[in-house]
Amino acid sequence: MEQNSERVRELLNHSNKHIILAVNLGRTDYGYAWNLQRKVFELRRSGCISDVLLLNEHHHVYTIGKNGDRNHLLAAREELRESGVEVYDIDRGGDVTYHGPGQLVGYPILDLHGYYLDIHRYLRDLEEVIIRTLAEYGIIAHRDEGFTGVWVGSEKVAAIGVRVGRWVTMHGFALNVNTDLSHFDRIIPCGIFHKGVTSLRRLLGRHVPIDEVSGKLTECFSRVFGVDTCVRQPEEFLRLLQNPQNEPIECLQ
Numbered sequence: 383m384e385q386n387s388e389r390v391r392e393l394l395n396h397s398n399k400h401i402i403l404a405v406n407l408g409r410t411d412y413g414y415a416w417n418l419q420r421k422v423f424e425l426r427r428s429g430c431i432s433d434v435l436l437l438n439e440h441h442h443v444y445t446i447g448k449n450g451d452r453n454h455l456l457a458a459r460e461e462l463r464e465s466g467v468e469v470y471d472i473d474r475g476g477d478v479t480y481h482g483p484g485q486l487v488g489y490p491i492l493d494l495h496g497y498y499l500d501i502h503r504y505l506r507d508l509e510e511v512i513i514r515t516l517a518e519y520g521i522i523a524h525r526d527e528g529f530t531g532v533w534v535g536s537e538k539v540a541a542i543g544v545r546v547g548r549w550v551t552m553h554g555f556a557l558n559v560n561t562d563l564s565h566f567d568r569i570i571p572c573g574i575f576h577k578g579v580t581s582l583r584r585l586l587g588r589h590v591p592i593d594e595v596s597g598k599l600t601e602c603f604s605r606v607f608g609v610d611t612c613v614r615q616p617e618e619f620l621r622l623l624q625n626p627q628n629e630p631i632e633c634l635q
Contacts, residue, residue, distance in 0.1 A: 400433060400496055400609040404600050405619045406593070407438040412470055412481060415440065415489070421623065422491045423552045430626035433496070435603060435611075436489040437596050440481040442467040444569060447476040447543055454478045454570040462568070474553035476530070476543030478569045484560030484583075486595055490603070494549040497607065501546055505530055507606050508555050512540045514602040515557070515595065521585055529577075532557075537580035557599070559583065559592050 407415065415438055425431045444455060444467065455478050459469050481487055494504060509525050512532045516523040516539065523532050523539060532540040540557040558581035566579050582590045604611045614622075 400607075401612055402433040402435055402490075402492070402604070402607070402609040403431075403614050403619065404435045404437065404603075404611050405614045405616055406596055407436060407616050409439040409441065409483065412440050412443040412445065412468060415487075416470070416472065419489050419491065419552050423547070423550060425623070425626050426491050426493055427548055427550045429493075431623075432612075433490070433492045433609070435600065436491070437600070438487055438489075439483055439485060439592065440487060442480075442482045442565065443470060444468075444478060444480055445470045445472050445474075446478045447472065447474050449475065450477040452478075455568070456570070457568040472553070474543040474545045476541070479541050479543070479556065480565045480569060481556055482561060482565055484558070484562065484581075484592065486557045486559050486592055486599065487554070488557075488599070488603075489554045490551055492551045492607075494546070494551065499549055501544075504546075504551065505542060505544065508542050508544075509540075511599065511603045511606045512555060512557055514606065515599045516582070518598045518602075519582060519586060519590070521582070533577075534580055534585060537578040539580050539582070539585070557582075557595070559590050559595050 415436070419436065422431065422434050422436070426433065444462065446452060446455065446469070455469065462469055490508070506525070509530075509532050513523045516532070516534070521534060523534050526533050530542050531538050540555055542555045544551055544553045558579065560583045561581045563579055563581060563584070582595065600611055600613070603609075
């Protein structure tokens with residue numbers, strides 16, 4: 383751990399770039415990850431920690447954005463809960479979406495004062511991160527001028543929904559890697575009636591290791607946002623959150 387701390391100090395002393403902590407939480411309950419996001423969001427707004435990129439998979443869950451249409455959730459909530467699927471009304475933009483195993487979900491918690499004060503540009507940059515990640519697998523993905531997200535042909539492969547408060551971001555993106563796409567049959571994804579969904583597995587015809595995708599995406603995130611990435615293990619990151627006031631603002635030690 384001391385060697386890791388020295389590496390962070392070197393990055394701070396010799397790089398003109400921002401430092402962003404990348405933490406892969408593994409598979410989590412949505413409620414746990416949402417609470418963690420909110421804690422990190424408040425710490426970032428108060429300037430106690432650096433920018434953070436939380437990555438994880440979730441257990442089966444549907445989330446509905448603050449302006450979402452509850453009618454786009456086609457199954458009854460009681461039926462879903464009986465089958466072990468949670469439903470959350472949350473504070474991001476966008477409509478209803480699904481998260482579950484095989485889907486890589488990213489929550490960048492960034493202070494945009496260090497980048498640009500432009501939410502539309504931020505959304506386009508998140509799309510660019512995913513487009514470049516897919517290009518690593520030979521997949522040509524694109525934006526759709528009418529809808530936020532990333533598409534391959536007429537099918538959505540990644541959804542994006544964010545919240546920004548005092549120019550600090552939370553929530554983020556969901557990239558279908560090995561996702562069981564049948565779970566989207568219970569919703570109208572993002573309120574879009576006339577387009578489908580896809581995944582890396584469907585596009586490539588094979589299982590794709592999600593940790594491999596996570597690594598490639600982290601590298602693309604670093605390039606698009608012009609940051610240096612400092613990878614942290616979940617246990618270390620959670621331990622560091624207990625005393626953020628004792629850490630340098632630019633990066634946790």
